[in-house]
Amino acid sequence: MTSVKQFHVLVVPTPAQGHVAPLVKLAHQIVDHGIKVTFVNIESAHKKFVTALPDTYVERQGMRFASIPDGLGSKDHRKDVLEVHEIIQNMPHRFKEFIEKINGLEEDAKVDYVIADLTANWALEVAAEMGIKRAGVCVTGPASLALTLQIPKLIGDGIIDINGTSLKDESICLSDNIPIWYTDEFVWSFPSNPTMQKICFEHASRKSQTIKFCDWILCNTCYETDPSACDLVPNILTIGPLLASNEHSHSSGSMRLEDSTCISWLDNQPAGSVVYVAFGSAVVLSHEQFEELEHGLASLGKPFLWVVPSNIANESVSKFGKVVEWAPQEKVLAHPSTACFVSHCGWNSTLEGLSNGVPFLCWPNFVDQFHNQKYICDVWKIGLRLDTDKSSGVFSRCEIKGKIEKLLSDDGIKENALKLKEIVRGSLANHGSSSRNLEYFIEQMMAD
Template sequence: MPESQFLTFKDMSTPHFLAIAYPILGHITPLLQFSQLLAKHGCKITVLTSDENYNRLKSASAAKGNHIDSNIKLVSLPDGVGPEDDRNDQPKVILSTKSTMSAKFPKLIEDLNDMNSCNKITCIIVTKNMGWALELGHKLGIKGALFWPASATSLTSFDSIQRLIHEGIIDSENGLPITSKEEIQLAPNLPIMDISAMPWYCLDNNFFFQHMMQEIKTLNLGEWWLCNTTFDLESGAFSISQKLLPIGPLIANDQNTTSFMQEDLTCLDWLDLQPPQSVIYVSFGSMVSPKPNQFKELALGLELLNKPFLWVVRNGKGNNVNNTYPDEFTGRKGKIVGWAPQKKILSHPSIACFISHCGWNSTIEGVYGGVPFLCWPFCSDQLMNKTYICDVWKVGLGFDKDGNGLISRGEIEKKVEQVLGDREMKERSSKLMEMVIKNKSEGHKNLDKFISWAKE
């Protein structure tokens, strides 16, 4: 990495954090939001990312005329994933990132500390899958903390793996249930869930489960587990470990300097033209997409509704490039964009409901916007988040699949109409929004607590 990427911090009185996100948008965006909060408190932050994402962040910031806070510096290391590789192949990315970055990491720490000799790295903050950096930092005598970009409940589920194995609930090879029991309760004050909602259950079970069994041991080297959530949203989770600290909700600022995907801002002007609480917003995040047959059913379901909709259909490698709109789909009532400023959309008065994959960032933003959900989870912690949305908070509904495993156009039409006609659900969504906004003060207190610990 060129030395010009290193900048010396002049103020020596505050902590210097090295923040490291696993190189996917769902980890990078919230960690950058958290870094911005730390910067507003006068802390110094060096954000380490992959070479590819470093270039994307710099280009996006320059294109939008935005500047990252002066207390935040970006540095990069290669992650070993080539341009010909599929970045949706998570086992490959996890293994490549660990082997490639960890080899260069000690030299990076040495260079950063040489360039900032009076303000050396105080604490390393990592997201999931980057626990190796905590381990290396621990050997160097540097404090460590985990920033968890998903729900606190999903973190407690990973932390409960050894206990679940010991109690004979799941096996030790891939985390699958070994009894006929279909439900699980991680703790007495946590909701009862389908065992299939555990976040390792619907991925590449053998690799991911074995990886997380080891990863959670490494993540325990972090003295704090910081979560983008609030105590009231998931109160039961915080009885599991004293390390858990809610510092949410983290919501991007108006400038949105943390997004490096090109946003189509024309959708905001389009929303301004729609009646209040009339638009169905559809987005499945940055990683998952419906398969072609399901994509067509979704398009025809939106057509059947005959209501205004805003639909995010990503472009690029591995993202809907083989999907085609059915001939019957006119899209005349809607607007389709490649990427969108989601926080602004979910806070817009024209939005009526959110068809979501239930990723945690989307869940937090939807709750913060007071919008009812239609839950369409794919994998990982999304099934667990659906349980909270539908069964605990009661601010959304799920879809039922037909005999072919598809969510039919008729099912989409029926459930959207059901949510739009449910006044009580809308009231619960508004009350949940008010609660989360009030919880911001608690998040700020916990942030102060964390910063004070880093100064010690």
């Protein structure tokens, strides 16, 4: 008896925490529809991901994690941007060989579709070359992608040069309903690091070309939170927020070991009392700024949970707070004891805060984070900004303490956050916009 071939999708992330996590969650949702998924990472990132899987992890039928050699060996792929950039240049032929190997095994294993992070444009380009249908995934907000699509015009208008460097001090407005950008807020802007800026700008520029040969652009957001930006992106389907479901929370996509003891610690704190502090996987505070934050938190007299990847916080902060190297963030933000979120405003963190109705104290550092802050503070009105001390150039302990106290006492912000939570959660419910879009995408993907 001949078996019926199971539809087979390759899901390819960019090898970074903020990119891997949402694509793992998307992969699980696709498997829920009876589709076979192979999640393909570069070897060094794959090893980190597998190492971070909890002891309770059970492999799902229909989901396989695989890797492509990258030549890094045991080295930390995040340490040398140039090295990673060079590796990515070699990925197209390795990815093509990977697909050819799968297709050569047996007819039932043949790859039918490729879903890849837009930043992993090499995967989408190879899929197009091989005649495989494909979709790109945007793991930033739709406004950031809409800005990226304007790069040719920004160059043509003399606002930036071919390396993304600002030539004019101007503000950019794409719509009356989208916050403006200043040139130093562009998603590729690293004024103090020309090498990083050149690489980020190159990837951003290629995005505007890559989407032209994608059948769909899957965006990790819900339409209701930013319709004007969504309408500027062709072939977009909003399918977010991509969250870990209860069934699959054991495989949230983390590339670091999560410290689950913080949940039991939260269980012992009063409702709405805990200040949660986390700046993602890439932000590194200066020694001076670290000390100001440390003293600001300690002076609050309130319980706090602080994620410090290198675990270098002084023991003096432990009287009121708990310090962990990495936290199960969605569970923390959903916990009734969590009162507010001191965040770098990365897109994943922004969505996770929105989804749980948690007010923000914004601490942006680079790429899209400054523009996300504008949405949080000016559009959605669910958070506050920090003001830099003019003499020191950092956020002072008094500023940090004062803004947290103001945030916790602002009922208007709390109400707005809860209203937005209902909107976001509604998009994920049956017949919600994101739920409908995912179902539509699955149907279109599998159509002949």
